[in-house]
Amino acid sequence: MRKIAVLGIGKVGDLAALLLHESGFDVTGFDRRTPRRTRRYRVEQVDVADTAVLREKLSEFDAVLSCLPYNLNIEVANAAHAASIHYFDLTEDVPTTKHIIELSKSSKGLMAPQCGLAPGFVGIVGASLIGEFDRCRSVRMRVGALPQNPTGLMGYSFNWSPEGVVNEYLNDCEVIEGGERKWVSPMEWHETLYIDGVKLEAFTTSGGLGTMCDTYHGVVDNIDYKTMRYPGHMELMNFFFHELLMRERRELAGEILVHAKPPVDHDVVYVHVAAEGTIDEHLSRKEFVRAYRPIEIAGAERTAIAWTTAGSVVAVIEMVRDGLLPNSGFLKQEDIPLAAFLQTRTGAFYGQ
The missing domain is CATH 3.30.360.10 (Dihydrodipicolinate Reductase; domain 2)
Incomplete structure (x- = not known):
């Protein structure tokens, strides 16, 4: 897992993409808005609600992280499943997670929703x-x-x-x-x-x-x-x-x-x-x-909700890449060992 797409470049999505970039991933951000400033990772303006465009874009990646509103995540998960790539999100929505559990039964990649703060x-x-x-x-x-x-x-x-x-x-x-x-x-x-x-x-x-x-x-x-x-x-x-x-x-x-x-x-x-x-x-x-x-990350102060949410999912993605977690099926948050999570580059923020 090297190339990862991050959908939704708001405060949490932007920080997650930056943390992934600093952890050695090849990151591309996708957002419906035109980027307002230059970032350390690539950003493309894409209508992420357009299912056909989304499926075409995701075919180029090893994994996708959705930082979109919960109501868009089912289609993103469907696209990830079709492309046989890993899927991560931050959702708290129960019906969305149930749908992803069903997808995971036939997925070639890992389906890992609920990777934020709570759930997460x-x-x-x-x-x-x-x-x-x-x-x-x-x-x-x-x-x-x-x-x-x-x-x-x-x-x-x-x-x-x-x-x-x-x-x-x-x-x-x-x-x-x-x-x-x-x-x-x-x-x-x-x-x-x-x-x-x-x-x-x-x-x-x-x-x-x-x-x-x-x-x-x-x-x-x-x-x-x-x-x-x-x-x-x-x-x-x-x-x-x-x-x-x-x-x-x-x-x-x-x-x-x-x-x-x-x-x-x-x-x-x-x-x-x-x-x-x-x-x-x-x-x-x-x-x-x-x-x-709030703490300083990459030269800027980040709000507590942004870094605790983005940091959680990035730490999990690091663990999957490093072979510390499964790379297929459905990932439950309670199956992630806390000690190993806190030893990751990004999970270490929580131990400060």
Whole structure:
């Protein structure tokens, strides 16, 4: 695997392409917009939503990384499957992943969706903690991408795809509770927690678990994923989507929210993963708690959400290239060893 196409050159896609280039890959970026500046890797203006053009372009590559909105990923995965090349994405969308799982059954390349932050890195961490127990009774995974200096009642800024945020706020969430797999409503199961003395709230959102319910059903009795926000956010979002019926107008909802709360440069990504179980018949609790902030990469400061998302998928791609992960079939995030991930050139960012 040497030649890789990166689709969607926004903040995350651009950084992922740059990291791949610095890791020795031959990278070409594709975006529907004309490049505004010169980059260290090639960029072509292509309508990535044009299926015929996409299939023609991908035939020249060994792998493709989609950094596009989730609703475009099925066609990209189909094109990668047809070209017999490796496929990677950042999606949290459950139907998209189910489609890719079916493609993987006849794929000659590796199909690896959900390689971002959540799902993605948080699942790698969760699986690592589960593995520390003789028997694990619960694993709770929480992630929050937030402004460091919030303003207003919402206390938020849209540093991530508005389509992705709206999707995870409105789609049902899979959990394991008391040994049973269940679907629960989003923006419920409210709780309060603290990281570095900062008070946060957490609530259910869709997609963050990836395939963990498939993997750990019958093994771990309780698994759930929640998004973390500053206090009061969940109540306002429930009002916006349900009382004002913006759930029926998802695209408009995303436009309104981004217009009101545009991206900021000074953000923070909180990761809180806690597992409980027995070791030598003694009950114990293991935690992985981090606050990731912007860092300098390749001579420029990168937002926390950009580098934690791009860095996760690039580290996985490095591991596939280096023979540390399979090169065909379907890749589950929980099958990626955390120690090896952190030893990659890009995964090392998470250990700082």
